[in-house]
Amino acid sequence: MDRLSMSVQYVKGVGPKRAAKLRRIGIDTVEDLIYFFPRAYEDRRKFNNIYNSVDGEKASFNVRIAGHPTVLRPRRNLSILKIPIKDSTGIAYLIWFNQEYLADNFRIGEKIIVNGKVKKIANEIQIQNPVYEKEGSSNKKVGRIVPIYQLTENLTNNEMTSIVNNALKSYINNVKEILPRHIINKFNLMSVKEAILNIHFPQSRENFLRARQRLVFEELLTLQLGLFIIKNRTKSNNKGIKFVKSEDLNRFIEKLPFKLTKAQFRVLKEIEKDMESDEQMNRLVQGDVGSGKTVIAILAMFKAWKSGYQSVMMAPTEILATQHFETIKGMLDDYDISCELLVGSLSQNKKDEVLDKLEKGNIDILVGTHAIIQDTVKFNKLGLAITDEQHRFGVSQRAVLSQKGSNPDVLVMTATPIPRTLALILYGDLDISIIDELPPGRKAIETYAIGMNMEKRLTEFIKNQIKEGRQVYIVSPLIEESEILNIEACEELHKRFKNEIFKEFQVELLHGRMKAEEKEKIMNKFKDGEIDILVSTTVIEVGVNVPNSNIMVIYNAERFGLAQLHQLRGRVGRGEYQSYCILINEGKSKISQERMRIMQKTNDGFKISEKDLELRGPGEFFGTRQHGLPDLKIANLFTDIKILKIAQKEASEILSQDLYLSDKKYELMKNRIKCMFEGKTDNIIFN
Incomplete structure (x- = not known):
């Protein structure tokens, strides 16, 4: 073993x-x-003397114990242990709270080295909660660079x-060294053993930087090779359908009740080019809320229909699937195109009828939820498979959908604005199109950051808007550590609003622990105008269209990242009425204030996502697991962009010479790639 x-x-x-x-x-x-x-x-190599110590700074000191310990008890459940120390420049005190048992560890005159935060109180210099070592100790906690690890309860x-x-x-x-010798030499990399030793216990800043560079490069190269192999496997194995060029599509566009934006035209041309080639299309369409992705999907489905092929669109929830179905049906009403909906809540008879018509080729466009990827769903001639809100589906679910036909073209849509560089990583197996322009005349959502002291004014504003016929979302505080606490906070808020502040209105609650049918029911009631105020955790469905809702209130907005705030804001502003996003911010930190400033300044999701990455890094930007992307142990996709580009270039060069890493020198690297992508790609790598 x-x-x-x-x-x-x-x-x-x-x-x-x-x-x-x-x-x-x-x-x-x-x-x-x-x-x-x-x-x-924490760099504990910097030694100071007591006289020159700076209030609030952490430092290390070479000192002697100068007197007997004393224990103060200013109040119940609090003890303060004070031990006098001295060096050649002055006297200070080591201070520990509720750790009086440490008093027996020291003898007068004993030499120790300590590291801690300096506090100057009146004329007294204190070093609070220090770590210490006795002279000659082998346990190096002071005088070195000390690693700080992520911890859990009862683990120091x-x-x-x-x-x-x-x-x-x-x-x-x-x-084992997984990188071949020629790559180590080419980039002058530290050995993996040296790198691991120096990343945990760096001897110097230079050693740390070289160690980190080595480990980041290895991780990003492995990631890039895996993604490129998936992309190559998808393309090389799959000769696609060559759809016909048709003037009818242009006539269809001319009949639309609105004009396509330049960005929509550009993306449509990219899709048409893919569909008319004999290679299978694998394309991601990224666009902010309201940028018109659905229209582009409908135009692609129209093109497939003109070529005699069926299309399918998969959405993550019934309400979103139904919404898409109604939009598609409405836009294609003048044509002899058969559209059907397949969702879990349909009666068995209706499901059987849809499945029968689908297999016989009597349905041109099928819209549905996960129900679409079940074995019982068989198409007659599937040519185009579309998934909406891609971040809600794994890579393997997308693969199952595309296997429903003979290499159908695949179109993936997302309203989560992701900076292009990051999108290349997250969707490395896809070509990327971006709709970076909103239709003209769309009203910007007015965004305000306020404190709790303005809550009374806010509630009056909400009441007036509801009396005018509008509806309101209120998102409860986000408590990252616990979904249960999230729900409790949400229920508390709901109770206060329903029974006190908004008791004359219809107030309902929505949270993640509810059953899917219950959530669907509440969202449908809100959509139909039967609910005035919807109090919710962050589970509000992405993409659901409620044109009558024009206010989004987010409590404790400082606990959310920019990307999430922007997604929540996108739930309103979908109708003819001026919409508002109210961020109740109790954060005092610079980052919190900066986030609020950015949200008030711009409605551009791509600018916001860039800023979010800059302020928080990609680890918090979104959970990588939901994107089907392997977890990264050390690389940061934002700060390590230079190394990422080098790794991408090297991965391309390697695969141009050895497409499936068959050479023995890549054997260990190949094993690492398999482990990295295990369970994420439906065994598409090296199978």
Whole structure:
């Protein structure tokens, strides 16, 4: 058995109890532990003297114990341990709160080195909650760069540091070099063993930077190779359908009750070019809320129909699928095109009827939910498969849909604005089109950031808008740590609004723990105007059209990222009425204030997504898991953009010479790619 695959409990200092704690942060094996990199570092090499210490700064000191410890008890449940220390420049005090047991650890005259935050209170210099080492100690907590790890309950950073150190001593020689020698030499990279040692316990800033560069490059190269292989496999295996050129499409566009924007025309031309070639189309259409993606999808379906092929569109929820079905049917009413809806709530008789007509070729366009990818759904001549709100579907679900026909063209749509560079990573197996322009005349949503002190004015404004016939979304505080707490906060808000503030109106609640049918029912009631105020967690359906709702209120807006705030704002502004987004912000930090400023300044989703990446990094930008993208252990897709571009170029060069990494020198890298994409690509790699 490979020693790195062993359970982490066999690492010195772990055992079954600590292993259970480590599992909570995703560490099951020795390898998981070795590749569990620090989230930050603290440089404890900077030594100061007591006289020159700066209030509020952390520093290390070489000192002697200068007197007996004292314990103060200013109030119940609080004890303060004070130990006097001195160096050649002055006297200070080590301070610990509720840790009086430490008093027995020190002797007068004993030499120690300490690191902690300096606090100057009146004429007294304190070093609060310091870490310390006695002279000659082998436990290096001071005088070095110390790694700071992500932790879990009842696991300290000191424990984690010690465990990692033990793992590296025992197992570092089992780590294999997956990069071929010629790549290591070409980019002058540190060896993988050196890199891992220096990423956990860097001897210097230079060593840390080289170690990080090595590990980031390896991770991004592996990722890029995997994505390119998926893309090549999809393209090379799949000779696509060659759809006919037709003037009828131009006549259809001319009859539309609105003009397409330049961006829509550009994207349509890209899709037409794909559809008229004999290669299978795999294209992502990205566009902000209201940019007109659905129209583009309908035009592609019209083109497929003119060539004698069926089309299918899959949406993540019944309400969204029904909305698309109604839009498509309405736009194609003047043509002899048969459209049907397939969703879970249909009666069995109706489902059977739809399935029968579909297989016989009597349905041209099918719209539905996940029900579409079931085995019982058989097409007569599927030519175009479309998925909407792609981030809600995995790569494998998209693959299953495309297998319903003989290499149909695939069109993927998303309203989540993602910067182009990041989109190339997230959707590495797709070509990308962007609709970066909104139709003319669309009113901008007026956005305001306010404090809780203005809540009374806000509620009066809401009441007046409802009396004028409008509807309102209110999103409850987001508590990241707990879905249950989210729901409790939401229920509390709902109760206050229903029974006190808005008791004359119809107020309903929506949250993620409700059954799908219950959520659908509430959203439909809101859509039909039977609900005035919908209090919700962040589960409000993406893309649902409620033209009459014109106010979005978000409590504790400081807890959300920009991308999510923008998505929530996009629930309103879909009708003829002026719409408003009210951000109730209680955050005092610079980043929080900056987020609110950006939201008030722009409605452009792409600018907002760029800023969100800049302010928070991609880790929080969205969960990578929902995009079917492997988790990255060290690379940051925003800050490591230069390394990413080098890795992309190198991956292209490697695959131009060896498309499926058949050469023995790539064997370990190939295994790493398989592990990285396991369960994410429906075994499309190397199968």
